Amino acid sequence: MTAFRTLSLAMLKGFVRDKVTLFFTFLFPLMFLVIFGLILRDVGADKTKIAVVGDGQVVSALRDSGVLELEQYNDVDAAVQKVKDGDLPAALIVRGQQLEVRFAQSDQVKSATVLGIVNGFVDKANVAATGQPPRFTFAAEKVEDASLKPIQFLTPGILSWGVAVSAVFGSALTLVSWRRKQVLRRIRLAPVSATSVLSSRLLVSTGVALVQGGIFVGIAMLPVFGLKLSGSWWLAIPLLLLGTIAFFALGMLVGAFAKTEEAASAAANIVVLPMAFLSGTFFPVEQAPAWLQAVSKIFPLRHMNDGMLNVLVRGKGIEALVVPSAVLIGFALVVGFLASRVFKWEE
């Protein structure tokens, strides 16, 4: 027990004192979170802006609703010119009871949206003018759907990726460096089992993963990024631990083959980077072509991403952990077994 505790402490100290590792564990993924979070913050949230000439009941109803952004013009020609120049998708011209919309043909989606909205408000005003109660009513309510706000999919994705990277690199580099510096031989000459050495390194990796989770989620929840966690967010913790074990095993496999730290680092990148891109770390994988989505299913990171997304922001329950957990455990067992077969004590 003392051996396990002291080894864990030694590795923790080694980790904390290594500035490069700290950077790649915490700041590097955070940089992606911050950059993408800020760049994509307003995507999908920006309102369509149109030109308005004149005023009236319909215009003030539109303004109050806030569904369109209105830019007031005094002159019809100036407003139409804006549409011709392509600066605005449409111009609404009010002449007493008569409303006229001049829209750009090039952007049919936006124009149709504007026409629909304006038409809706005109109909509403007409119904109100008759003094009759409306026969049909409808209510609209927001649903948190698959197309999430960017920060909502970025945080689980970058968290999974950051945890995967630090687990793979942590185990691969430790293994190679210890073999090269003959620390492994030295440990083999001590009456201590390989299991306690391995599990102490794994303990440090899981601790690091939990700290990463806390920091990434904490920063994403700042008002400037605006992450909103679902009630079942704590289900991410078992997922975080299983992911660490799976990617730790992958690092052991990489470390068994690599002879130098440089080679290990390159090999780990070759394994982790494509997996990160194809698993929906930086963009929702639902936007990718179907074949790519199928391919991405072979990566454990894809399943970890899905699980994280489901429990952190989509509010799914424990049933959302079944598939990701099974995949991560299976991956850890298979890869861990392979790693133990090719493990070498010395060069």
Next chain:
Amino acid sequence: MTGERSAVVVRDIRKSYGELTAVDGVSFTVAEGEFFGILGPNGAGKTTTLEIIEGLREPDSGEVRLLGESPWPRNVKLLPRIGVQLQASSFFEKLTAKEQLQTFGALYGVSPGTAADMLELVGLADKANEQENKLSGGQRQRLSIACALVHDPDVVFLDEPTAALDPQARRNLWDVLRAIQERGKTIVYTTHYLDEAEILCDRVAIMDEGRILALDPPAVLVRGLDAPTHVTLQKGALSVVDASALDGVEEAHENEVSLTISTRRPAPVLSALAERGALDGLQVRAATLEDVFLDLTGREYRA
């Protein structure tokens, strides 16, 4: 064979790597408390021999008894009783000297307090809180020896502890090695410094090309060599002709600075020189292990 008094017994071990025969029939015993040196140039098979005794490698044939037990396969009962310092300096990343010792100690269940004693022993008490990579080569070497000793083993294996050290650091390390022997440890160590082995070791095995060529206390090896003693004087102290005429002198020659006399009976030669008052710049150099190596292999010793 004195089985119970021997720390190490090696009988006819052999080890080949493909075509290369690294160890080719080596046998020796090391008594408890002995300082035993394995000496030879690079590639002589010293390190492989040591690794087989430590239980890191299996010999192709032959037998090893370490403290009465077989070290192969990995013998966990034996491990706490042996201390091994490896050729490279093997340390944990970013830990201070004291933390290294505490961590290695913990592998053996040793209390953390031992670290301070060990630092004292190897003269690194003032470097306790320095990180390992900030130490000098000699300090690192001493720290790695301390790591090998932290669990108070009976037999200590040191693989070229003085390699690549400057002369002052080497001498400091010699003091450490002597202090370890005074604690009653058996020391088996390899070196390619002949002069060092001569000073430190109780017995020396001279290895070349996987075989032991000679095994004796250094003084016996040198004496058995029957090599002449060289007496050197300042040039002009005596003429070459007069020197050659002295009783016991085999040969005398002169260069720009000195006169060198070779003799197998240095006593009468030295008294004759004293009688003539011709002792200016006197130096006497007896044969060394280098001469033994030259005699055994027919080639000059190159570390």
